[in-house]
Amino acid sequence: MYRYDEHDQRMLDERVRQYRGQTERFLRGELSEAEFRALRLRNGLYVQRLAPMLRIAIPYGMLASRQLRQLAHIARHFDKGYAHFTTRQNVQFNWPRLEEVPDILAELASVQMHSIQTSGNCIRNTTADQFSGVAPDEVEDARPYCELIRQWSTFHPEFNYLPRKFKIAVCGSVADRAVVRVHDIGLVIVRDAGGATGFEVIVGGGLGRTPMIGTTIREFLPAPELLGYLEAILRVYNQFGRRDHLFKSRIKILVKALGADEFRARVEREWETTRRTVPPLTAAQIERARSYFTAPPYEDIDAAACAGALAAARATSRAFDRWLQRNVGAHRVPGYAIVTLSLKRTGIAPGDVTDRQLELVADLADAYSFGEVRVTHEQNLVLADVPQPRLFELWEAVRAAGLATPNIGMLTDIICCPGGDLCSLANAKSIPVAEAIQRRFDDLDYLHDLGDIDLNISGCMNACGHHHVAQIGILGVDKKGEEFYQISLGGNQGTDAALGTILGPSFAQEDMPEVIGRILDLYVAERHGDESFLETYRRIGIEPFRKAVYGASH
Amino acid sequence: MALLIRHGDIVADDWVRLDAEFDTAAPLPPGKLLVPLCLWNARRAELVARDQPVGIWLASSEHPEAIVDALEDIALVAIDFPVFSDGRGYSYARVLRDTWGFAGELRAIGDVQRDQIFLMKRCGFDSFQIRADRDPTDALAGLEEFSLVYQSATVDPLPPLLQREVRRGA
Numbered sequence: 001m002y003r004y005d006e007h008d009q010r011m012l013d014e015r016v017r018q019y020r021g022q023t024e025r026f027l028r029g030e031l032s033e034a035e036f037r038a039l040r041l042r043n044g045l046y047v048q049r050l051a052p053m054l055r056i057a058i059p060y061g062m063l064a065s066r067q068l069r070q071l072a073h074i075a076r077h078f079d080k081g082y083a084h085f086t087t088r089q090n091v092q093f094n095w096p097r098l099e100e101v102p103d104i105l106a107e108l109a110s111v112q113m114h115s116i117q118t119s120g121n122c123i124r125n126t127t128a129d130q131f132s133g134v135a136p137d138e139v140e141d142a143r144p145y146c147e148l149i150r151q152w153s154t155f156h157p158e159f160n161y162l163p164r165k166f167k168i169a170v171c172g173s174v175a176d177r178a179v180v181r182v183h184d185i186g187l188v189i190v191r192d193a194g195g196a197t198g199f200e201v202i203v204g205g206g207l208g209r210t211p212m213i214g215t216t217i218r219e220f221l222p223a224p225e226l227l228g229y230l231e232a233i234l235r236v237y238n239q240f241g242r243r244d245h246l247f248k249s250r251i252k253i254l255v256k257a258l259g260a261d262e263f264r265a266r267v268e269r270e271w272e273t274t275r276r277t278v279p280p281l282t283a284a285q286i287e288r289a290r291s292y293f294t295a296p297p298y299e300d301i302d303a304a305a306c307a308g309a310l311a312a313a314r315a316t317s318r319a320f321d322r323w324l325q326r327n328v329g330a331h332r333v334p335g336y337a338i339v340t341l342s343l344k345r346t347g348i349a350p351g352d353v354t355d356r357q358l359e360l361v362a363d364l365a366d367a368y369s370f371g372e373v374r375v376t377h378e379q380n381l382v383l384a385d386v387p388q389p390r391l392f393e394l395w396e397a398v399r400a401a402g403l404a405t406p407n408i409g410m411l412t413d414i415i416c417c418p419g420g421d422l423c424s425l426a427n428a429k430s431i432p433v434a435e436a437i438q439r440r441f442d443d444l445d446y447l448h449d450l451g452d453i454d455l456n457i458s459g460c461m462n463a464c465g466h467h468h469v470a471q472i473g474i475l476g477v478d479k480k481g482e483e484f485y486q487i488s489l490g491g492n493q494g495t496d497a498a499l500g501t502i503l504g505p506s507f508a509q510e511d512m513p514e515v516i517g518r519i520l521d522l523y524v525a526e527r528h529g530d531e532s533f534l535e536t537y538r539r540i541g542i543e544p545f546r547k548a549v550y551g552a553s554h
Numbered sequence: 555m556a557l558l559i560r561h562g563d564i565v566a567d568d569w570v571r572l573d574a575e576f577d578t579a580a581p582l583p584p585g586k587l588l589v590p591l592c593l594w595n596a597r598r599a600e601l602v603a604r605d606q607p608v609g610i611w612l613a614s615s616e617h618p619e620a621i622v623d624a625l626e627d628i629a630l631v632a633i634d635f636p637v638f639s640d641g642r643g644y645s646y647a648r649v650l651r652d653t654w655g656f657a658g659e660l661r662a663i664g665d666v667q668r669d670q671i672f673l674m675k676r677c678g679f680d681s682f683q684i685r686a687d688r689d690p691t692d693a694l695a696g697l698e699e700f701s702l703v704y705q706s707a708t709v710d711p712l713p714p715l716l717q718r719e720v721r722r723g724a
Contacts, residue, residue: 161641
């Protein structure tokens with residue numbers, strides 16, 4: 001993964017010093033509440049319902065074991081012993097003290113981590129496919145380009161006071177695991193007829209109050225032109241994006257208002273300048289970025305022999321078999337596997353880990369996966385390079401730590417925001433709803449029979465829980481001071497991304513497991529063969545689900 | 555006379571700024587005049603014919619495209635930041651410098667403070683009217699917050715970090 005040289009480190013150290021100064025000026029009364037708010041917000045520090053919340057970037061989801069150990073240390077000394085992985089490859093602490101944040105930043109900087117631009121109206125952490133570099137269906141590794149975007153966007157002088165936050169995601173595979181079509185800018189690595197690398201550029205996607213699937217404004221952007229083109233898009237947005245209304249200030253609203261053709265024309269006009277002023281990426285720059293993401297020293301493993309041994313182990317342990325089915329994926333190198341550690345155990349808030357679990361995962365990464373871990377937007381962790389002959393012993397270790405729930409991609413692998421328990425923006429709680437659903441549907445045979453279903457929960461229309469792109473989406477709403485939950489069906493993340501359709505009137509919290517049960521019963525009754533939930537939904541439409549949930553008279 | 559940061563020094567501001575409510579029919583005061591766009595549009599010939607330099611200040615809602623044909627006649631463009639969070643002016647500065655090649659003084663006015671001017675400078679601003687209730691000497695330190703940068707900008711178009719070599723053994 002990327003490692004800072006003395007220049008990267010110096011810049012980060014200077015940032016810590018700057019933020020310490022800003023905090024001190026605020027505490028001395030030299031900065032007003034509002035002025036300091038803008039400064040702390042572009043440094044990931046929110047003041048929440050109960051305490052401040054500090055959001056830390058995990059650039060494109062990559063973590064080294066020593067960074068995990070440092071997060072564990074921070075959780076123990078500055079927080080209440082746990083951390084929360086978010087839906088955008090960030091990690092959050094929910095109980096830091098404002099005065100101690102500069103010290104936390106210094107601790108983070110010592111392991112090349114930071115909170116830069118994790119909030120505020122600026123370019124946020126660039127996210128990527130968590131299987132970059134190991135996926136069998138990969139065109140090219142997204143991470144070197146993500147790192148180049150990280151450097152370009154860090155303290156970009158022009159784009160620190162945008163109309164609104166700005167999120168970029170990059171995917172280098174055929175399957176889209178980075179939800180690029182619901183980002184302000186989504187980039188998909190493609191090859192042209194001559195084999196040159198470039199990007200499909202998708203603009204104006206997003207969730208939140210006005211969910212939209214992005215529009216492709218350029219089918220093929222040659223890779224060296226990447227930063228100049230991004231700069232042109234951002235310059236159009238910064239000048240012409242609305243600033244008069246919080247809910248209309250994302251780039252998706254501008255793209256819609258201008259129309260894709262006019263938006264593209266404006267970008268191309270700015271690009272005439274920026275392709276001149278932003279130097280194209282040189283072969284040396286791209287090579288330097290790539291040099292940090294070379295393959296680890298894989299061993300030659302006899303894949304056929306492993307397959308036999310694994311089959312034998314599966315035959316003796318049903319639980320191991322289930323875990324292999326759901327949590328272990330194919331690797332591009334024969335004899336290796338990609339292992340996802342589930343942070344979706346019933347009774348634990350989705351994405352939460354303790355300090356001890358963080359340390360254990362660090363140890364497992366060192367022992368089984370070249371010392372690296374990835375973080376997914378589904379709020380799970382990944383060991384990306386596990387030798388197949390060691391899967392059984394890894395499973396035993398992971399299971400003992402409570403991280404082996406065999407539910408990846410299933411109903412109980414719920415994406416869930418912190419919700420009304422912690423977040424001051426929330427209209428409703430989300431964690432107890434997730435837990436109630438996990439408790440109701442705890443029969444593994446049933447869950448495995450249901451197969452792939454995304455169920456996502458957001459506590460308000462800001463949609464941090466990505467409910468619009470779930471096959472079953474749940475949105476917390478406030479009705480005269482009471483919490484209710486609205487269900488949408490048929491959303492999807494991935495290459496054929498789609499937004500869900502609202503089922504109908506919302507429900508009280510205690511009714512949610514029963515309502516989800518009716519939806520699932522209808523799917524099971526209606527499915528043809530091994531049709532997935534989404535396939536059945538797309539075939540029969542939403543009306544049968546409405547009848548099943550609300551009765552014939554709806 | 556108000557103080558100003560210009561080219562990294564604190565100097566007295568020798569320009570007279572006329573506000574947007576200045577009567578477009580009133581006689582022009584003497585001295586270097588920094589005028590609102592409406593006054594420029596109403597009395598351009600007269601302003602250019604004076605033997606004193608003239609400049610135009612733009613509100614954040616006034617795109618610099620409105621003055622692209624005036625750039626040869628003026629010595630100063632000032633861009634107003636009504637609140638620090640309104641960042642349009644950063645892009646206006648880059649368009650003025652990079653697209654249209656404006657080489658005169660480019661000044662940030664309005665809600666301009668220590669924590670913004672490092673960024674503003676890189677976008678091509680070379681003078682800063684620090685908000686009246688803040689100490690410009692303290693703000694000056696803002697220009698030195700970082701000793702190196704990652705990306706090209708109007709100032710420092712090819713910083714050393716863009717030219718790093720592949721590390722041996724990386």
